[in-house]
């Protein structure tokens with residue numbers, strides 16, 4: 292049986308995370324981030340680790356508002372796809388979201404079948420009221436700009452589906 296475990300990321304995992312996501316960034320599946328941004332976000336990340344210690348998957352939870360967070364940078368190494376790694380990472384991320392008191396999980400993805408099977412539904416409507424929208428637009432975070440669907444980031448999100456899960 293293939294075994295792996297999921298644990299909080301440490302700074303020692305950051306290079307491996309960047310290497311894991313690089314091909315997906317090149318394919319414009321995931322948003323590219325500078326190394327410094329990964330270090331700054333290290334507490335948001337969980338990693339899946341093979342028995343030999345290699346990082347084979349990652350995923351992050353980015354809090355945006357008191358009830359709302361985004362699942363980010365969920366990625367599994369190609370040789371480990373279809374073995375439940377993504378499923379377990381998402382379970383951990385959802386558990387973290389519960390612990391933080393969040394009620395809604397957003398994601399922007401091409402992997403609609405995977406997220407649908409995990410209780411996410413496509414959304415077209417605005418997910419925040421105008422006052423919260425105004426606050427979120429002050430964020431320097433590119434992912435938040437994508438959540439808000441700001442015109443300057445629209446080229447990044449072409450073909451992605453906006454999905455939401457109520458926890």
Ligand SMILES: CC(=O)SCCNC(=O)CCNC(=O)[C@H](O)C(C)(C)COP(=O)(O)OP(=O)(O)OC[C@H]1O[C@@H](n2cnc3c(N)ncnc32)[C@H](O)[C@@H]1OP(=O)(O)O
Pocket residue numbers: 315320321362363364365366367368371372373374375376377378379398399400401402404405408
């Ligand atoms: C919010 C964002 O980050 S959006 C970006 C999402 N990521 C990407 O698009 C990057 C490219 N894609 C990937 O890296 C992967 O395809 C992911 C992360 C979407 C899914 O990762 P995987 O590890 O392959 O997912 P996982 O194995 O859990 O599920 C896929 C299928 O494998 C099968 N599977 C095999 N073994 C198992 C197991 N032990 N447990 C669960 N499912 C299993 C299931 O049939 C499952 O089917 P389902 O989708 O109907 O549940």
